[in-house]
Amino acid sequence: MAIFLTVAFLELALAGTSSQALWWDVLLGFAMQLGLGALLGMIGGYVIVTVANKVTLEGALYPIAILAAAICLFGFVGMVGGSGFLAVYAAGLVAGNSKMLGQLGLRRFMEGLTWMAQIAMFLTLGLFATPSQFLDVALPAIASAMALIFVCRPLAVWICLLPFGYKRNETAFVSWVGLRGAVSILLGIIPLAGGLPEGNLLFNVAYIVVLTSLLVQGWTIRPMARWLGLIVPKRIGPVERVGLELPGGAGHELIVYRVVKDSPVLRGERLPRWARPSLVVRNGRSMRFQYAGRLQEHDLVYMFVPPSYIHLLDKLFASPAELTQDDADFYGGFSLEPSKTMSALAQAYGLRTIPDDQKDVSIADYMKQKLGGGVEVGDRVGCGGLDLVVREVNQHGSVSEVGLVVDQPDAQAQIPLFLSGKDMWLWARQKISRRSVEAEPDD
Incomplete structure (x- = not known):
């Protein structure tokens, strides 16, 4: 999306005019780019997986063949009018979630290649940069970076995640992890390579924005996650x-x-x-x-x-994990049997918020339903003032050990922003109920 918007606005700027036909071409191009890119990318991913599982190659040639197939897919989709970037991304999603021969070695090769590509992009960014011109745009660029970090990105992330029920701290963390890598650099180089008269100015601004984001957000990701209470403590030590x-x-x-x-x-x-x-x-x-x-x-x-x-x-x-009191508070001081029913839990702790149709459901199945079917270690499910915490997950993806947190830990910070759709609904209902009570005449 970011690449398409950058290229589209670059073409509009180079055209010098803004007519209805030009905007229609942009909208049509948007539909063609995303539609063909997504469709051909998924088809290409299935083709790559099928061919990779049937063709026998030398071990060292296997990752190279997959990379060559991805490059061919990028070129073909771009040639027919689609987005090659989206096509390769969609193909990677399909191939990465499918069974392929040599997947472990291929994954390591691609991880190394990804790091090499990002290093090359940052090196290119440095080669294009002209530090003597930074002072002229430093203050406006830093102001733009601050606006992106503290206003634009948090607002955009909050709107996008609003329907999905994320908690405040989770939304806050997602909004803090901004774009600081190869995509931002590529977007800054496109106007310069496209021949825009002010392309060098835009590149210098992008350079300072990326650098500011790296300094402000890049070095504070771990402290931010710890402050928001989103780091899951390890239950085992290092493994060799x-x-x-x-x-x-x-x-x-x-x-x-x-x-x-x-x-x-x-x-x-x-x-x-x-x-x-x-x-x-x-x-x-x-x-x-x-x-x-x-x-x-x-x-x-x-x-x-x-x-x-x-x-x-x-x-x-594994070596023994260095568990602290905070880790024990995170996973709970009590352990529950996942096969026990929710009615037994309700009877033991006096819970009255469990629906009748779920009282005979096991604790493990109840948590899995509340978590949408996907369970990870550290996931929490609120239950009438208590928190059920996933301690362990077995090889089948089911909860095998549950911890119980009676008192909420005080270390987790609450952000006064990023209300979810559920939070806003509860707030609005409370306001309506309060107004209804105040409007009733006294007896």
């Missing part, structure tokens, strides 16, 4: 492991764990039957797990497991 995806779509990965000090397996915790190690390397010598005896610190343990079970093994091979 390396994964290798097996060829042929076997559905398993070769995982190598290093046994660390004070980990559960070092203290004698038994490994599950589905995760029997195939090999143990100790002091440079390899041996079968049956003959290795009790695992020792610094041992390398090789095992073949499905990817969905890896997070369960992480708990066994």
Whole structure:
């Protein structure tokens, strides 16, 4: 959207006139760009996944072939009048959420390439910059950056997220994480490359805006998330492991764990039957797990497991987490059995806000319904003055451990802005009820 708007307004500025036909061309181009870009991008993503799973290539050529296919998709969609940027983005969404051969290595390659591309974009930004011209536009550019940071982006984010029920602190955090990277740089270069007479001025302004956003927002993301109470404390310590995806779509990965000090397996915790190690390397010598005896610190343990079970093994091979009182307050001081019914919870804590049709539902299913079907560690569900917190999620995506928070933690800051649609509805209903009571005549 940002790229299209920049290019559209650049063409309007270069045209020098503003007629009804010109605006009609812009609207038609908008529909063509987004429509063809999204449609052909999704089709292209499915084609890339299908071909990648059927064609056998050398391991090093596989990521290059996927990248070449994405570039061809970008060029083809642009040639027929669509948005190549949106097409590649849509294809990436489709391919990234599909099963592909060599997905682990491909993901690492693309992550490295992404960082390289962003570094190249920032280097290009520096090459185009003329610091001697910054003083002339410094104050207006910084004022524009402050307006974007504190007014424009928060307002736009609040309006966009209003129908989706986000909490105030969540909306505040999303509004604080502004654009500071390659997209902003690209948008600043487009007018300069398009030959706009004031393109250099716009580029200098964009440069200062990006730099200001990096300094103000980039360095304060973690403190902001902590102040808003949005950081989920880790329940396990660091894990030392390396994964290798097996060829042929076997559905398993070769995982190598290093046994660390004070980990559960070092203290004698038994490994599950589905995760029997195939090999143990100790002091440079390899041996079968049956003959290795009790695992020792610094041992390398090789095992073949499905990817969905890896997070369960992480708990066994992880070092102890450094839990604080704040972490305990976040997850709750009490643990609940997820299979218990909501009626049992209501009876134990005197809850009266649970609907009758949900009293026989398990706590795990109740939380999953309230969270829209997707459950993550740290998610909370309010329940009549109590908070149910997701402590653990099993390999099937269901809640396997629930924490209970009786008293809300005081550390979470409340933002007096960003009311959700539900908050505004409750506020309006209270106002109407209060006015109705005041309007009633006294007996």
